[in-house]
Amino acid sequence: MKFKKADLILVAFLLIATALSFILIRANSTDGAYVTVWVEGAPTQKYRLSKNGTYVLNGGTNTMVIQDGKVHMEDADCPDKLCIHMGTISYTGQAIICLPNKLVLTIEGVPGETDL
């Protein structure tokens, strides 16, 4: 099997697309002020990142922890536990997603913002 010139062009194109999308997303992100909890596409609650705490979400399906301005999922009742493995988030635009429970956490706002 031989590689062709078009293969290189395709891979180069995809790598450039990857780099561009990464730069675009990072350029638009800063430290956030609060985390919004979305259930089935609707925002249900907001929590300040400046206040540490453990919160049970969505009637007990997920448990979220806010610590030192960062958010992570502590527990979930879904089988894959992907949301727990997604780690901590703190920049605007970052999100933790739990597909089985249709739950999304997003970071928004700018530090110092007082309105929720």
Added chain:
Amino acid sequence: MRGASKAKRIAYLSVITALAMVLSYLESLFPPLVAVPGVKVGLANIAVVFALYKLGFSQACTVSVLRVFLVSVLFGSAVSLSYSGAGAVVSLLGMFFLKRTGVFSVPAVSISGAVLHNLAQTAIACIMLDTSVLKYYIPVLLLTGIAAGVVIGLVAAVLIERVDVQWEQ
């Protein structure tokens, strides 16, 4: 196998579909490599790429659609059916057109399949969750798609070269 009887063709198609299902199941046993929804190696794509090159587009469709449907019914859910169904359809169409241009090798075709699969799946997830936050994962999905596509494509290329079956092209 050229001009094989109908029974032989059905048997062959069934074996490849079964293989794709086993590969899907095998992959589900491993913990996720990257903690992002939709990121997978996509072992079953070996069978689909093989079918696309050896048996033709319509047979590859059969393998892919049956695989997604059966795996979702057996091990997944209606939700996983919509994600992987969209991924499978878009990915197969993309691979078909890239292959037809005749200027790409097997790994490149497989890369396009993997990347399109990831993007289509993410698009469906965005629609179902009614959110655009998944766009944050586009770079990760593109990069892992390229990596997975290369691996799958190289394996498929070896199989296409060595396995002595040819129905079309």
